[in-house]
Amino acid sequence: MLEMKPWYQSKTVWGALIAIAAPLLGRAGLELGGAEQAEIAEALTALAGTVGGLLALYGRLTATKGVGG
Secondary structure, three states: OOOOOOHHHOHHHHHHHHHHHHHHHHHOOOOOOHHHHHHHHHHHHHHHHHHHHHHHHHHHHHOOOOOOO
């Protein structure tokens, strides 16, 4: 695993967060099965990637200095 990605684009991270939150939600009366947890993780991963891309684009468009090496 040489390629790195931000934590918010990881399905594993989102799945773990949802797995942690599921019992708490269950105590509040909202039951999440495995399929629902997987769907939520998939949606959050896609959302996080979209938000990350939009923030990167915004940052580049509003930057006052160029990028250089």
